[in-house]
Amino acid sequence: MKVNKLTPNFEVKDIRKTVEFYQSVLGFTLVMAVPETQDGIEQSFADGKEYVYALVSKDNVEMMFQRTESFKRDVFFAKDLSISASVSFYMEIEGVDSFYEHIKSEGLNPTELKTAWYGMREFYLTDNNGYILGFAEKSAE
Known part of the structure; x- marks a missing residue:
């Protein structure tokens, strides 16, 4: 097995607030976001929309953020774990x-x-x- 990359996926309560923290405090850039409707991928946040997923990057590091209910549905093992x-x-x-x-x-x-x-x-x-x-x-x- 060859490992090409490791990208952490953080379970979070609020995608927008989390991305704002990583942008303003740590200097990351939003790469993409998936709205609650899951009907597409966006490169920026739109007013009035809620999001279930976002990918941010800085230099050679990428981090993913996934809203709690979506994360727990996708990652069964996390069902009873706290953030x-x-x-x-x-x-x-x-x-x-x-x-x-x-x-x-x-x-x-x-x-x-x-x-x-x-x-x-x-x-x-x-x-x-x-x-x-x-x-x-x-x-x-």
């Missing part, structure tokens, strides 16, 4: 120090920025759905 069950998403980035300052300026409450024993300068925060996001850069030390 943000014990998983974290660890992203290696460039410029972790300045990104940390940006996160703090957004009024978010990240963990302390520190260098871990394995040589990564890192911090964690939770997104608007409670998912744990880690951001790290190889330490120069």
Whole structure:
């Protein structure tokens, strides 16, 4: 088996609010969204429409967001699980120090920025759905 790519699919309560968080705070771009009617794919949000799915990207990373009822219908194993069950998403980035300052300026409450024993300068925060996001850069030390 050859693995080509891993794209996390997050169960979320509100597609629009989640995408807005990832755009405004983390700099992701909306690639596509599927309206509640599931009658097509859109590249932007339309006023007055609700959405069940969205795909965002930044650099080489893609993330999918799927509204709770749709996710639980498609992924049977998630039926009795809560949103943000014990998983974290660890992203290696460039410029972790300045990104940390940006996160703090957004009024978010990240963990302390520190260098871990394995040589990564890192911090964690939770997104608007409670998912744990880690951001790290190889330490120069």
